[in-house]
Amino acid sequence: MSAIITAVIALLGQILPLVQNSQQIASIIVTLIQIVPVLVKEAQDLVQPVKNIIAALQTNAATTEEQMATLKELDAQVDADFEAAATAASAQDAQP
16 A cells, blocks of 8 residues: 555656646645545655645645645644654553
């Protein structure tokens, strides 16, 4: 599963310079929303590339106000989910 996620994240990163309208941005946002829960569980090393994609979309002139709000929420969700996963892993590692 993580190989698929890695490929999707790489593809999204490659097409970012080609994004020119809010429909394309909406499609990428939907994809990110679907990937984030799996990403945090299975491919934590891809959190930063996802955050980079979110940041790039936030600077795209075609991003609407509503999409900007969704991206801000998604960025916060990625941070919170990653922190929760890291805390859970640390707690599990601390158990004898």
